[in-house]
Amino acid sequence: MDYIRPGQYTDRSPDKLDIYRVAPGDAVPFMSGERCEGKAYTDGDPGDFHRYTWKTRFPLDFKPNPKTKWNFWTQWHAQSNILQAPVALLVDTYQEPAMLQLRVWPGIERYHNLLPLEFGITKSWKVEVHWETDESGLVKVFCNGALNVVDLGPNCYEGDTGTYIKQGFYRGASDLGTAIMHGHLKVEDFS
Numbered sequence: 001m002d003y004i005r006p007g008q009y010t011d012r013s014p015d016k017l018d019i020y021r022v023a024p025g026d027a028v029p030f031m032s033g034e035r036c037e038g039k040a041y042t043d044g045d046p047g048d049f050h051r052y053t054w055k056t057r058f059p060l061d062f063k064p065n066p067k068t069k070w071n072f073w074t075q076w077h078a079q080s081n082i083l084q085a086p087v088a089l090l091v092d093t094y095q096e097p098a099m100l101q102l103r104v105w106p107g108i109e110r111y112h113n114l115l116p117l118e119f120g121i122t123k124s125w126k127v128e129v130h131w132e133t134d135e136s137g138l139v140k141v142f143c144n145g146a147l148n149v150v151d152l153g154p155n156c157y158e159g160d161t162g163t164y165i166k167q168g169f170y171r172g173a174s175d176l177g178t179a180i181m182h183g184h185l186k187v188e189d190f191s
Contacts, residue, residue: 015122015183018183023177050188051126063178069090076088137155
């Protein structure tokens with residue numbers, strides 16, 4: 001995975017999870033928000049079917065920004081200059097308790113609750129995506145083997161050249177320092 005600064009990437013935890021630290025002011029020039037992310041070019045084009053698996057832990061000291069959905073921890077971003085990731089996983093802190101959510105953007109923005117945010121527990125994630133620009137698009141999200149949500153509808157942009165996955169943490173400006181852990185990313189292409 002290629003690493004995006006300016007946040008601090010701290011090699012690996014003892015269980016081989018990458019640690020991504022974001023401090024106040026960790027902003028990339030000419031881009032919005034604060035971040036520390038890694039990206040892998042996975043080329044999710046319309047008509048492709050991909051399965052993504054990995055592990056994520058929200059450490060005990062994880063601090064998402066309050067009263068916002070701008071707490072992204074995994075995104076499938078468009079290859080083009082379209083700024084919104086068509087598919088993303090985020091922490092919604094408008095809800096009490098904070099909720100992990102799937103957001104799918106193209107067309108009408110769609111949000112699906114996955115499960116409440118839990119700290120200090122490593123979870124296994126699987127996301128299956130049939131990339132499409134129309135209603136035949138499909139996103140399935142599994143946590144620890146259980147199906148959490150299914151989204152039907154467009155999940156990539158018309159005329160785009162595919163998507164790539166980004167993991168780490170991306171948020172609005174904050175006075176909070178935080179960290180998140182991801183690891184063992186595997187991408188399977190069944191196209």
